[in-house]
Amino acid sequence: MSSPSIQRVSTPYSGVVKLLRLCELASDDVLVDLGSGEGAIPALAALVFGVRKAVGVELDPALVGKSRETASALRLGVDRVEFILGDMFSLDLGKFDVVTIFQSQETIGRLLQKLFAELGDGARVVSYLLPLGTMSPLKLVRPARIEYPFYLYKAPLEYLGDDEAVRLLQEIAGFAEGAEREWALVSASIRG
Numbered sequence: 001m002s003s004p005s006i007q008r009v010s011t012p013y014s015g016v017v018k019l020l021r022l023c024e025l026a027s028d029d030v031l032v033d034l035g036s037g038e039g040a041i042p043a044l045a046a047l048v049f050g051v052r053k054a055v056g057v058e059l060d061p062a063l064v065g066k067s068r069e070t071a072s073a074l075r076l077g078v079d080r081v082e083f084i085l086g087d088m089f090s091l092d093l094g095k096f097d098v099v100t101i102f103q104s105q106e107t108i109g110r111l112l113q114k115l116f117a118e119l120g121d122g123a124r125v126v127s128y129l130l131p132l133g134t135m136s137p138l139k140l141v142r143p144a145r146i147e148y149p150f151y152l153y154k155a156p157l158e159y160l161g162d163d164e165a166v167r168l169l170q171e172i173a174g175f176a177e178g179a180e181r182e183w184a185l186v187s188a189s190i191r192g
């Protein structure tokens with residue numbers, strides 16, 4: 001990744017629950033965290049939100065080992081939480097209802113076509129920190145005490161028009177200034 005600053009950073013623990021709440025998880029959902037780091041997102045999706053299955057895919061063997069230890073300590077079997085050592089670009093995203101992403105701009109740029117091509121209609125995607133290029137988000141939220149915003153999308157993904165893309169960029173710039181915002185819907189771009 002070209003942004004070493006976020007390469008090993010985890011979504012803050014308090015943020016994980018808020019991120020997962022935003023996904024409106026159901027008990028038959030299958031979730032994947034692309035680049036799962038220490039594994040908190042899949043573990044909490046299964047433990048707290050009771051999804052059918054949560055998967056993490058991660059390139060770093062040490063992080064996958066740690067994630068598997070956590071799942072085992074929480075008595076979450078591989079039928080509930082699975083950590084795959086591998087490249088997210090090798091995974092078929094078509095089988096997932098929910099995709100979570102905390103990646104660099106470069107990785108997101110590479111992911112866009114894959115998300116476009118593989119996600120089934122109705123699949124939800126939440127990206128922490130950065131938006132999915134100029135795709136049209138359903139929601140942008142900045143929870144209290146969480147450093148960066150979450151962006152929620154629903155497949156089929158659509159590109160923003162030029163004016164909307166500018167407005168999105170302005171709102172993102174606004175996030176950088178407003179440090180103390182409550183969990184508030186800052187922008188809602190509801191399609192259709």
Ligand SMILES: C[S@@+](CC[C@H](N)C(=O)[O-])C[C@H]1O[C@@H](n2cnc3c(N)ncnc32)[C@H](O)[C@@H]1O
Nearest residue numbers: 006009010011035036037057058059087088102
């Ligand atoms: C910013 S961390 C996010 C960790 C976790 N998802 C979270 O939110 O706490 C990004 C992770 O993605 C992993 N990663 C980067 N590129 C990857 C790829 N192509 N396939 C799988 N994992 C990747 C990195 O090793 C790193 O652990």
